[in-house]
Amino acid sequence: MSSKQQTPPEQVTDRLFATERNPEDFRFDASVARVFPDMIRRSVPGYTTIIPMIEVITEQYVQPGTHCYDLGCSLGASTLAMRHGIHHDDCVLVGVDNSSAMLERCSHYIALDDHDLPVTLRCEDILTTELSNASVTTLNFTLQFVPPEQRPGLMRRIADATLPGGVLILSEKIRFESEQEQETQTRLHHEFKRANGYSDLEISQKRAAIEKVLLPETLLEHRQRLLAAGFDQVVVWYQCFNFVSMLAIKSPSTNQ
Numbered sequence: 001m002s003s004k005q006q007t008p009p010e011q012v013t014d015r016l017f018a019t020e021r022n023p024e025d026f027r028f029d030a031s032v033a034r035v036f037p038d039m040i041r042r043s044v045p046g047y048t049t050i051i052p053m054i055e056v057i058t059e060q061y062v063q064p065g066t067h068c069y070d071l072g073c074s075l076g077a078s079t080l081a082m083r084h085g086i087h088h089d090d091c092v093l094v095g096v097d098n099s100s101a102m103l104e105r106c107s108h109y110i111a112l113d114d115h116d117l118p119v120t121l122r123c124e125d126i127l128t129t130e131l132s133n134a135s136v137t138t139l140n141f142t143l144q145f146v147p148p149e150q151r152p153g154l155m156r157r158i159a160d161a162t163l164p165g166g167v168l169i170l171s172e173k174i175r176f177e178s179e180q181e182q183e184t185q186t187r188l189h190h191e192f193k194r195a196n197g198y199s200d201l202e203i204s205q206k207r208a209a210i211e212k213v214l215l216p217e218t219l220l221e222h223r224q225r226l227l228a229a230g231f232d233q234v235v236v237w238y239q240c241f242n243f244v245s246m247l248a249i250k251s252p253s254t255n256q
């Protein structure tokens, strides 16, 4: 998928939840794709730090002649960060998303990005997309939308596809064992949204819309599943309120 155009897609302010609407589960449809850069920047504390760090981490762990995957690539922000961190022209970079509305816009952003490494976009389910020979894989706020019972299988498939010395960058909204901490971190997250111009109505309607589709887990659940899947080390390299990013590493000495 590639189409060169001179102007980027219009930058639109997210007002999707600003007026009263019927309760409906959140979906990555065309209306979300249209406002997504604004929505994710104003909703996810640390997103604007995490994206450039994905470039730094990719640069550190990418291996020549390997595949790099961005699973749930949306408009390609994390894909482009990976692209800028890859300095081997024999690497293959693949972005996967099952929202055609997202991928259509993603292809424009990729065409506008002045960089030689080609990006392959697949409109596929990350649960079944082919993965192999991977040095760096990214799940930047995507696993949280996968049904929990499907998560162990996906983690195993990623770990099996990852070469010795390779990594998974996993960013997620998390929940906390302690009710008190859960309440404090949620309040601070909502304050972050308020500081970014979201009203109480927008915050509460978005909360209701994502309640059944964005299912956060604890850091311990993530860590245990990553280790059980075949990664050797899990490092939390970023946290702001209830949003974290982890690095799951396969030891260079691990035999496949």
Ligand SMILES: C[S@@+](CC[C@H](N)C(=O)[O-])C[C@H]1O[C@@H](n2cnc3c(N)ncnc32)[C@H](O)[C@@H]1O
Residues within 6 Å of the ligand: 028, 040, 071, 072, 073, 074, 075, 076, 077, 078, 096, 097, 098, 099, 102, 124, 125, 126, 127, 139, 140, 141, 142, 145, 146
């Ligand atoms: C929060 S967005 C990811 C943001 C993006 N990684 C970034 O850094 O800007 C989650 C994305 O995952 C995609 N997604 C969710 N479940 C998926 C699945 N099972 N297969 C493919 N894509 C999926 C959604 O369509 C959405 O575009």
Ligand SMILES: O=C(O)C(=O)C[C@]1(C(=O)O)C=C[C@@H](O)C=C1
Residues within 6 Å of the ligand: 039, 040, 043, 044, 141, 173, 206, 207, 210, 214
């Ligand atoms: O948790 C929330 O309140 C959010 O709005 C988070 C979140 C996310 O983490 O992906 C939810 C949906 C959109 O993709 C943008 C942000």
